[in-house]
Amino acid sequence: MTKVVLLDHGSGGRASQELIEGLFLRHLGRPEQLLDAAVLKAPSERLAFTTDSFVVDPIFFPGGDIGSLAVHGTINDLAMVGADPLFLSAGFILEEGLSLEELEAVVASMARAARSAGVCIVTGDTKVVPRGKADRIFINTAGIGLLPQGVSLGPDRIRSGDEIILSGPIAEHGLAVLSAREGLELEGLSSDTAPLHALVKALLSGLGEDLHALRDPTRGGLATALNELAETSGSRFIVFEDTVPIRDEVRFGCELLGLDPLYLANEGRLIAFVSRGRGKEALQILKEEGTNPESAIIGYVDSHDRAQVILKTVYGGERILPMLSGEPLPRIC
Amino acid sequence: MTKVVLLDHGSGGRASQELIEGLFLRHLGRPEQLLDAAVLKAPSERLAFTTDSFVVDPIFFPGGDIGSLAVHGTINDLAMVGADPLFLSAGFILEEGLSLEELEAVVASMARAARSAGVCIVTGDTKVVPRGKADRIFINTAGIGLLPQGVSLGPDRIRSGDEIILSGPIAEHGLAVLSAREGLELEGLSSDTAPLHALVKALLSGLGEDLHALRDPTRGGLATALNELAETSGSRFIVFEDTVPIRDEVRFGCELLGLDPLYLANEGRLIAFVSRGRGKEALQILKEEGTNPESAIIGYVDSHDRAQVILKTVYGGERILPMLSGEPLPRIC
Incomplete structure (x- = not known):
């Protein structure tokens, strides 16, 4: 044989x-x-x-x-x-x-x-x-x-004032794959790959119509997913850099390899857009689902007059967060 | 750009x-x-x-x-x-x-x-x-x-006595791809690639429950498809070599390249198993669909006591027609 x-x-x-x-x-x-x-x-x-x-x-x-x-x-x-x-x-x-x-x-x-x-x-x-x-x-x-009766999620339902939720720390899949490829042994690194449908079901049942849109930030990472949604919905998002959960070992590995975690792939995280005022409830639901103690409200939808993602940096400044362009990290998924 | x-x-x-x-x-x-x-x-x-x-x-x-x-x-x-x-x-x-x-x-x-x-x-x-x-x-x-109401096709519905129909001449896809790969310019060769759903619809509407099973003989060709069906249905098929339509240019190309057309892929042909006595009607339907003047009854289901395909050769002998094994022709589809 x-x-x-x-x-x-x-x-x-x-x-x-x-x-x-x-x-x-x-x-x-x-x-x-x-x-x-x-x-x-x-x-x-x-x-x-x-x-x-x-x-x-x-x-x-x-x-x-x-x-x-x-x-x-x-x-x-x-x-x-x-x-x-x-x-x-x-x-x-x-x-x-x-x-x-x-x-x-x-x-x-x-x-x-x-x-x-x-x-x-x-x-x-x-x-x-x-x-x-x-x-x-x-x-x-x-x-x-x-698709259950009445469920309709998509960027066309994103509204000014919506809170932007991230279900857990970012960049773990991308960094785990890249470091394995390079033969680096970085302590404590592990892909976040996981199915998200149970989480979505819980959000839908808890928030109903106040859950507007979902996206999993895979290739291109959080920054690229947010830009796609900003463009399709024609809206401007404000994101606070210090609220985006990143584990220390991931931050360390990214610095070592010269990578920006905002652009690294995730395979078990989601971004949710929920009506203003329902963000904390969304966090509660994610936390009750057990695996997401580090979920966070990372920003909000500012307006519908321009498609743009603005990052409020940890130093108090702000900059446009662009979509990934060039410098590809091939074969991450 | x-x-x-x-x-x-x-x-x-x-x-x-x-x-x-x-x-x-x-x-x-x-x-x-x-x-x-x-x-x-x-x-x-x-x-x-x-x-x-x-x-x-x-x-x-x-x-x-x-x-x-x-x-x-x-x-x-x-x-x-x-x-x-x-x-x-x-x-x-x-x-x-x-x-x-x-x-x-x-x-x-x-x-x-x-x-x-x-x-x-x-x-x-x-x-x-x-x-x-x-x-x-x-x-x-x-x-x-x-899947329309009441339609149920599959090898489990193959019965002793069923007539075996082939919707057109064989081996044209496989030979066209192989000769293109080898840079041979064989006259008149062309893949048979085509959608078959209209043909199936016509057969279903004309034959109803007397249409028992269908298979498209792709990789491994007619011989392999027949063997798979013989095995899954646990039955013995008799196939008459001289009834299997093969165009002259295909026969010539196969001889040139040392290939057996019975094992070459088709991408626009089907094999149909129909109740005894409905074969001619099936041919009529295929012919009315326009593209299949060369469809033919190529054999019948002999018995259910052993899974085997028997080829009655043009010279009057008979031999077991085995499934393709070894000698692969890779990347044909």
């Missing part, structure tokens, strides 16, 4: 079948029938649908791996529009020569992440490309979620 | 936004709001869901390209369970340095293929990996389809 991925495994023939039966279905569960498409009962008429490809390097990093990340990332994209995630697909592009042991660790991690979040991986696909034509493993997950 | 894909384009920041706005949305259409997930009205309770990644090499080949292939492939997976394809996602993994002109040609081709098939690409994602870490462009498409 081979211990690495062979081109044969992508042929669609016998070897593909063995890989699917012996590895994928063993972890992800066996459907009643293996058909070209999964047949699903969707208990509502409003669905959310999203897709995300994961190319993170390295594929294992402190706090997670490409498998759990691929599950959490797509769950979170569904959660950000207020949907309950139900079904995921998993599309694998494997490089010839990848060790089957590593592949199995990734698939088992996906299975655990899906189970613990209560979603089902119901359909999949595997392609193998020759050595040197991909880098070990790329995973695409698409997801279907159920 | 750069003419190639840069790492920046995958940063999630300004350059990503420019690529999405200036290229993807221009071709694929602009949603009312750019959210983390598309919000959809699904007009029923039974849905089909599928995913497929495309890594074909070269990305342009006679009769198609990776873009149209990615749309057709996922539409066809939905069609094979009897679903009407409604929504697609598109996940791109781009290699740094890919020319934007080629990317645009691929995206425009996806848009055309989706429009002409009546499906909407509603959500997407783009990642960029450094030069040498992928090969130009990989595309994942996931798809959601609507």
